[in-house]
Amino acid sequence: MVGSKWQSFGSWLLDKVPGCKEDARQFAQEHKWELLIVASSSYLAYKAIQLYRLPPGPYGIPCIGCLLNAEGFSDGSEQQKFKQKYGNIVSVQLGSDLQIWLNSADLIKEAFVNNTNEFSHRPDSLFRHSFKFQDDIISIPFDEEWKKSKKFLMSSLKNCGFGSGSLDVKVLSEADALIFRLEKLQKEAGDEGISLDEPLRWIAANLICQIIHSNHYEEDDPELKELMAMSEGKKITEHEATRTSSEPRDFIDAYLDEKAGPNLNYTKMIDNCIMFLPDSLDTLPLAIEWLVLYVARFPHTQTILHKELDDIVGRAREPQLKDKAKLNYLEACIVETYRLANIFSALLPHTVKREVRLAGYTIPRGASIHGNTIGINLDPNIFPNPLEFRPERHLDADGRFKPSEHVIPFGVGPRSCPGQSLSKMEVFLLAAKLFQTFQFDFPLNQDDSCLRGRLVGRRRRPKEHKIIVKKR
Numbered sequence: 001m002v003g004s005k006w007q008s009f010g011s012w013l014l015d016k017v018p019g020c021k022e023d024a025r026q027f028a029q030e031h032k033w034e035l036l037i038v039a040s041s042s043y044l045a046y047k048a049i050q051l052y053r054l055p056p057g058p059y060g061i062p063c064i065g066c067l068l069n070a071e072g073f074s075d076g077s078e079q080q081k082f083k084q085k086y087g088n089i090v091s092v093q094l095g096s097d098l099q100i101w102l103n104s105a106d107l108i109k110e111a112f113v114n115n116t117n118e119f120s121h122r123p124d125s126l127f128r129h130s131f132k133f134q135d136d137i138i139s140i141p142f143d144e145e146w147k148k149s150k151k152f153l154m155s156s157l158k159n160c161g162f163g164s165g166s167l168d169v170k171v172l173s174e175a176d177a178l179i180f181r182l183e184k185l186q187k188e189a190g191d192e193g194i195s196l197d198e199p200l201r202w203i204a205a206n207l208i209c210q211i212i213h214s215n216h217y218e219e220d221d222p223e224l225k226e227l228m229a230m231s232e233g234k235k236i237t238e239h240e241a242t243r244t245s246s247e248p249r250d251f252i253d254a255y256l257d258e259k260a261g262p263n264l265n266y267t268k269m270i271d272n273c274i275m276f277l278p279d280s281l282d283t284l285p286l287a288i289e290w291l292v293l294y295v296a297r298f299p300h301t302q303t304i305l306h307k308e309l310d311d312i313v314g315r316a317r318e319p320q321l322k323d324k325a326k327l328n329y330l331e332a333c334i335v336e337t338y339r340l341a342n343i344f345s346a347l348l349p350h351t352v353k354r355e356v357r358l359a360g361y362t363i364p365r366g367a368s369i370h371g372n373t374i375g376i377n378l379d380p381n382i383f384p385n386p387l388e389f390r391p392e393r394h395l396d397a398d399g400r401f402k403p404s405e406h407v408i409p410f411g412v413g414p415r416s417c418p419g420q421s422l423s424k425m426e427v428f429l430l431a432a433k434l435f436q437t438f439q440f441d442f443p444l445n446q447d448d449s450c451l452r453g454r455l456v457g458r459r460r461r462p463k464e465h466k467i468i469v470k471k472r
C-alpha cells in the first residue's frame, strides 16, 4: 500500500519535471548493470539482516553490555522490566554472555519440549563454574552420559520408594517427628513464635538419609551433621557389608548394584547422581515454610483449608497420597505458593550447540537460554493482582483444582527436575499432616512485606519470619 503510493508519487514527479522522464530513462539505460548490482546486494543485505535477527533487547554499553545492571538480574527485577518493554523473547548481553530470556510458558515449551535436541544442553562457561561439582547431572551436556545418569536416577529413586508407595510411609513418620519437635519449640518460645527453617531442614535431611541409606537421626545427632557435610563413605562401607545383590533397599544399594555391574563407565555416572540429592535440603524446607507463612497470614484461607482436611481426611487417620485427588484447596495453596514464592527466580540456564531459530529470531551458538519463570508468575495479564496469595485462581467454578499451564516451577522437557515427583509427594504429605494437626498464626505486628511477592535473589528464603504453632 505504502509502496504503491510512492510509485504514483514517482510517476507524478517524472511527469511534472520537464525532461526528467527522459533523463531518468537514459540514466537507467547507461547504468543498468550498476543499478542491478546495487538493487540485488541491497536485497541480499536485507535478507541477511532478517535471517540473523537477534531477539529485541537493551543496547547496553559496548564490550560489557548490561553488566552494570547485574544486581537486578539476580533478583529478577531487570527481567521483569525487559519482559514489559520487549515482549516474550529478549536478548541481553552481560559481559561475554549473550542471554536469551524466554518470557512465556508457551515459548519455553516450544524450546525445551518441541526442540529438545537443540535446546537441552547446559552452558559450560559461567554456569558450570558457579557449581561445586562440574560434572554432576545438572551441568553435563545433553548426551549419552546424561541420558544414562538420568535413567539410573529416576529408576533408583522409584525403586527406593517414591513410585511404589513405601516412601510416603517414611514421609509420614518424619512428619510425626516434626510435629513433636514443633510443639516442644513452641512451648519454649511462647508468644514470640518459632522459625520453621531449622526443624524443616532437619526433616529434609532425614528424608534424604531415608532415600540414600534408610536411617533416621535425632536433631542433635553428630552423624547427621557429618552426613549433611556430605561424607557418605562410611555408609557405603556399611552397605557393602549388609546388602543383597540386586535387591536395593535404598539409593546406596542401587549405586552398589550398578557399580558392581559390567559397565565401568557407570561408576562416574552414578557419582554424578549422588551429589545432587542434598538439593532437597534447601528446596523442601523453602516450599513448606512459604506455604505455612502464606496460609497463616490469611486466616480465611486457613479456615477453608482446615475444613477441607476435616471433611476429606478427618483428624483420626493419617492423610494419604490417594487423598490428593480430593484435597483441591490444599493443591491450589501449594501451586499458589510455587507461583508467588519463586523459590527459583528462573529455570536453570540451557544453551544451543549450533545456531538455531526460535519464534522468528536467531539464537546464536553458545547463547545461554533462560526460562523467566518469575516474569511469568508475576505477570498481571496472566494472574490479576499477581502479588496477592489467592489459591482460588487455581480452582474451577466447581472448586476443583485446575493446574495452570503457566506455573512451571520444575521446568519442562527432558532437562526438567527429576526430583519433581519426589518433591510434590513430600510437600503434599507434610503440608496435609501439618495443617491437619496445627493452627498456624502469624504473630501480630510482624512485618509481612516479604509475603507480598517482593523480588529477591535465587532461592528466596523467608529468614526473619516467625510463626505461632497451636495444636487444633
Ligand code: HEM
Pocket (backbone or CB within 6 Å): 112, 137, 138, 139, 150, 276, 277, 279, 280, 283, 284, 287, 343, 344, 346, 347, 348, 349, 350, 409, 410, 411, 412, 414, 415, 416, 417, 418, 419, 420, 422, 423
Ligand atoms: C521444590 C523443589 C524443587 C524445585 C522447585 C526444583 C526446580 C528445578 C528446576 C527449575 C530445575 C531446572 C529445570 C531446567 O533446567 O529447565 C531443576 C533441575 C534439577 N533438579 Fe530440581 N527442584 C526441586 C527439587 C529437587 C530435588 C528434591 C531433587 C533431587 C532429588 C532435584 C534434582 C534436580 C536435578 C538433578 C536437576 C538437573 C536436571 C538436569 O539437568 O537434567 N530437584 N530443578
